[in-house]
Amino acid sequence: MTGVRAATPADYDRIIAVVDDWWGRPIHGILPRLFLDHFHRTSLVAESGDELAGCLVGFLSPSQPDAAYVHFVGVNPDFRGTGLARRLYETFFALAAADGRTVVHALTSPRNTGSIAFHEAMGFTVVHGQGHDGPGSDRVLFRRSLAPGG
Numbered sequence: 324m325t326g327v328r329a330a331t332p333a334d335y336d337r338i339i340a341v342v343d344d345w346w347g348r349p350i351h352g353i354l355p356r357l358f359l360d361h362f363h364r365t366s367l368v369a370e371s372g373d374e375l376a377g378c379l380v381g382f383l384s385p386s387q388p389d390a391a392y393v394h395f396v397g398v399n400p401d402f403r404g405t406g407l408a409r410r411l412y413e414t415f416f417a418l419a420a421a422d423g424r425t426v427v428h429a430l431t432s433p434r435n436t437g438s439i440a441f442h443e444a445m446g447f448t449v450v451h452g453q454g455h456d457g458p459g460s461d462r463v464l465f466r467r468s469l470a471p472g473g
């Protein structure tokens with residue numbers, strides 16, 4: 324049985340130790356410790372016994388009162404295809420909606436076709452963001468309304 328709970332700052336070390344393996348490429352640079360120190364209350368950890376099964380790092384935008392943002396989601400390869408990322412997102416949607424947020428944003432790299440397919444399956448709209456993070460940076464931007472019928 325895989326349980327999902329709010330993250331704590333102490334979860335950082337076990338998350339950062341596995342993310343490069345989970346992504347299959349060096350990715351740890353996009354998750355500095357500050358995310359767990361300052362956004363753990365809106366981030367989630369999934370565990371099966373002592374094993375880390377997945378995590379979601381997200382926050383409620385301090386500057387856009389209607390918006391929440393998912394910075395990072397990853398599922399242990401041994402637990403993929405079981406609906407765990409969907410469960411993490413739905414838990415995050417519920418906590419964001421409880422705070423009055425009506426839209427969730429996320430982004431990925433155009434080469435991350437698995438992430439794009441996952442976000443489409445989760446009902447996000449997909450927009451190409453050329454130069455989004457500066458010259459030469461291509462991103463795929465995701466947006467999903469939390470409003471009923473939205």
Ligand SMILES: CC(C)(COP(=O)(O)OP(=O)(O)OC[C@H]1O[C@@H](n2cnc3c(N)ncnc32)[C@H](O)[C@@H]1OP(=O)(O)O)[C@@H](O)C(=O)NCCC(=O)NCCS
Binds near residue numbers: 395402430445
């Ligand atoms: C992307 C990722 C989080 C999906 O996790 P998962 O737990 O296997 O996903 P789920 O089982 O919850 O799938 C939810 C839906 O997305 C779809 N989906 C998930 N991964 C998919 C893929 N690679 N290709 C096509 N569809 C996919 C599923 O078919 C499912 O659709 P359904 O609910 O309509 O049947 C996981 O593959 C992963 O950790 N990848 C590496 C890290 C990464 O790229 N993270 C995202 C960018 S920050």
